[in-house]
Amino acid sequence: MxxxxxxxxxxxxxxxxxxxxxxxxxxxxxxxxxxxxxxxxxxxxxxxxxxxxxxxxxxxxxxxxxxxxxxxxxxxSPLQEIQDWVAYYTQFWSTNMLRLKQLLEEEEE
Missing domain, CATH: 1.10.10.10 (Winged helix-like DNA-binding domain superfamily/Winged helix DNA-binding domain)
Structure with missing residues (x-):
């Protein structure tokens, strides 16, 4: 460039x-x-x-x-773009870990 x-x-x-x-x-x-x-x-x-x-x-x-x-x-201020990207994947993994926890709890029952 x-x-x-x-x-x-x-x-x-x-x-x-x-x-x-x-x-x-x-x-x-x-x-x-x-x-x-x-x-x-x-x-x-x-x-x-x-x-x-x-x-x-x-x-x-x-x-x-x-x-x-x-x-x-x-x-x-341009670092906000990185923060936004990381926040998306933080939410993605939090949601998926919660789903996994729910599946494991259902299997235990």
Whole structure:
């Protein structure tokens, strides 16, 4: 995908452990520049920057220029899509486990 593509799938964006850690770090701070994020990873600034770009394409990260540095902050609203998906399957499994429990209780009788 191109760097200007802001339609990256949020599930794709959070699939990588590095990006999940970036989300966590950004959730704990109002905003952070790249040079404060990079030491948390065993990779260079360019690699961390590429991960931030993917998060930005998914709408999970917003950046702004302050002088010569770019600061990043979390936009958690796209995570609602994941929450909705998980909630559906939570309900699915709860319903099916209740049915299983009822069947097992009927067999005991």
């Amino acid at each position: 191109s760097e200007n593509n802001e339609n990256r799938d949020v599930f794709d964006a959070v699939a990588d452990p590095t990006r999940r850690q970036l989300i966590r770090l950004l959730s704990e701070a109002e905003e952070l520049p790249l040079h404060e994020l990079t030491p948390h990873f065993q990779m260079g600034r360019t690699a961390v920057s590429k991960h931030l770009t993917i998060l930005k394409e998914a709408g999970l990260v917003v950046d702004r220029k302050v002088g010569r540095e770019t600061r990043f902050r979390l936009n958690a």
